[in-house]
Amino acid sequence: MSKVRLGIIGLGAQGGAYAGFIAEGKVPNMVIGAICDTDPEKKAVAAEKYPDVPFYDNYIDMLESGDVDAVVTCVPHYLHPEMGIEALKRDVHALVEKPAGVYTKQVRELNEFAATKPELTFGIMFNQRTNELYQKVKQIVDNGEIGKIRRTNWIITTWWRPQGYYDQSAWRATWEGEGGGVLVNQAPHQLDLLQWIAGMPKKVYSNVKYGYQRDIAVEDEVTALLDYxxxxxxxxxxATHDIMGTDRFEIHGDNGKIVVDDSKKVTIKRLRKPESEMSATMSMMDVAKIFMGGDTDDLYEEEVIEFESVWGAQHSAVMENFAANILDGTPLLAPGSDGINGVALANAIHLSSWLGKEVELPVDEDLYFDELQKKIEEEKLNPIKK
Structure with a gap:
């Protein structure tokens, strides 16, 4: 096999983009093997754009057709684990979209089944892991350049979505159809990057607003306190209601600080001595000079790096890496088993707000599932979306 034949399940915005990337040659080690969608209109779209590509309206039929070596699941979040398992059952490699699922119980089932098929490639579309900026930040942290982490702070409110966005489909922004709001739709990449770079917290306490600025049942504003x-x-x-949103990620360590602005610029400040040593040895005269705006060159060195990002290149890079793992064993940038971590964080944030207290990780999976079912039943009795 010189190229992986990818089956695209769901020819919506994301699936359509992936098909375009492959057709345009942006994923050199991959071709479109087949397309699947339950919407008859998508069949016409596929026939026009990709006339030589087989089309299926049932993904099981596509998995069993022999037309595909691997699939990507561009479908509502609840279906990702189920489709991943069904693909792996049939010895078809699986690339699941983010998030890996809605709740950790179903994602754990996917991970456990994938572990029984080590010969197959199981990946997740965490395209931000291919972003050179975040790779650099992770390298700095892993190398111990800023010392032991003391605090992380990420405000990511560049997800502005008007009411019309939520009204365009009945399943969107519902507990039953999507399983949540900004935590499961827009922010999974940041939740993954946060734990990928800084590690998983041990406890979470959250203040979450549901339908705060939009007519939806799920969350559109989140503030979470993490305890490592x-x-x-x-x-x-x-949040999804800030039209002038902010994207700023700070990591403060014993020996320095990293600040990421707009996912484009990284400022690294490396202390010349650990903060604890400075605290123990500096005279108050030296401290006064700092407070009065004195020269800081003796305290720390500063490095600023700016990155350019081309939309689509990161998604193509994940698919290319996924195919390379199948073809020659190239290590995966985003192993599918990692998907459970971001879902666990989202579950903990939800559960803390539902219970009104701090929760420990890993969360009680059965308790989370039961509370989620309550939300779904409440939504059915009092639907916000008619």
């Missing part, structure tokens, strides 16, 4: 269990803390803020 070793003294370090974090704050994660996200």
């Amino acid at each position: 269990g070793n003294g370090a803390t974090g704050v994660f803020i996200t």
Whole structure:
């Protein structure tokens, strides 16, 4: 096999974009093997754009057709684990979209089944992991350049969505159809990057607003306090109603600080001595000079790096890496098993707000599932979307 034949399940915005990337040659080690969608209109679209590509209206039929070596699941979140399992059952490699699922119980089932098929490639579309900026940040943290982490702070509110966005489909922004709001739709990449770079917190306490500025049942505003269990803390803020949104990620360590602005610029400040040593040895005269705006060159060095990002290149890079793993064993940038971590964080944030208290990770999976079912039943009795 020189190229992987990818089956695209769901020819919506994301699936359509992936088909375009492959057709345009942006994923050199991959071709479109087949397309599947339950919408008859998508069949006409596929016939016009990709006349030589087989089309299916049932994804099981596509998995069993022999037309595909792998699939990508561009479908509502609840279906990702089920489709991943069904593909792997039939010895078809699986690339699941983010998030890996809505709740960790179903994602764990996917991970456990995938573990029984080590010969198959199981990946997740965490395209931000291919972003050179975040790779650089992770490298700095992993290398210990800023020392032990003391605090993380990410405000990511660049997800402005008007009411019309939510009204365009009945399933969107519902507990039954989507399983949540900004935490499961827009912010999974940041939740993944946060734990990928800084590690998983041990406890979460959250203040979450449901339908705060939009006529929806799910969350459109989130503030979460993270406890890493070793003294370090974090704050994660996200929302979909800020038209002038902010994207700023700070990591403060014993020996320095990293600030990411707009996912484009990284400022690294490396202390010349650990903060604890400075605190123990500096005279108050030296401290006064700092407070009065004195020269800081003796305290820390500063490095600023700016990155350019081309939309679509990151998604193509994940697909190319996924195909390379199938073809020659190239290590995966985003193993599918990692998907459970971001889902666990989202579940913990939800559960803390539902219970009105701090929750420990990993969360009680059965409790989360039961509380989610309550939300679904409440939504059926009092639907916001008619």
